[in-house]
Amino acid sequence: MSYLSNSGLTIADLMVEYTGGQLALGRVNLTIPEYGIYTIIGPSGCGKSTLLRAIAGLLQDYHGEILYNGKSIHNQETLIGLVPQSYGLLPWKTVYSNIQIAMNISHPERRNNQDQELQIRHWLELMGIADLASRYPISLSGGQQQRVAIARAFAISPTIMLLDEPFSALDAMTRETLQQLFVDNWQANPTTTLFVTHDVEEAILLGEKIIVMTSDKEGLIELIDNPVFHMKHEDKRNSDEFIQQTRNVRKVMQNKW
């Protein structure tokens, strides 16, 4: 199979079985263009986290191919930022150190320099958790830990960003603020992004295209164009297009789930 060098993230015939032969993810074929931002919505257990884990290199044992710009994603220096559902913070490190360690690993040439400190402070500030820098994860609420995990993913400036329900533990207002921040940041620093959510509105607000996964393991997915994404973020929610798109997505979910 030949792929163009700037073809983005290509997932070809991807299938994942966990030990015991249980199929966790059916045959998935999908292309996300370089700098594209797609949201994924699907019923519980359909394989959304498994898909992200395979792309992130946390599951080595899968069938099919995962390529970035034509080359195997795991044989090249593609920096991947993952915000896992469980946050993935190191419990023995402070909030500040959790981000610093990720930056040291991903950009060793900038190890502990002044710019790194500014970056960490910048992201903590934007996430509204600057005052938590010296705290340990165990002393934080779920929503606060989630914001640390998001700050950490943004701070490493990855080539590919994978987010697994990153705003699920946040209160409604913080969630809206971070959705806006997320879109602003993607516009300023376009990054190839896959964003898993259970929230139809969030899928519409944050994805150029919406991937609807199904619960059967035939690997069927529906890709929905989403012109609403390109509207001004603050106008989206109250627009007729948004309401119409909500109906469209719900209809696809009713038919496919």
Ligand SMILES: Nc1ncnc2c1ncn2[C@@H]1O[C@H](COP(=O)(O)OP(=O)(O)OP(=O)(O)O)[C@@H](O)[C@H]1O
């Ligand atoms: N480590 C594992 N070992 C065995 N089976 C697993 C493992 N992790 C997940 N599975 C199974 O794989 C399937 C897909 O799980 P996955 O977590 O990817 O679903 P999901 O779509 O992300 O679900 P949710 O929306 O509830 O987070 C499920 O049937 C799950 O039970």
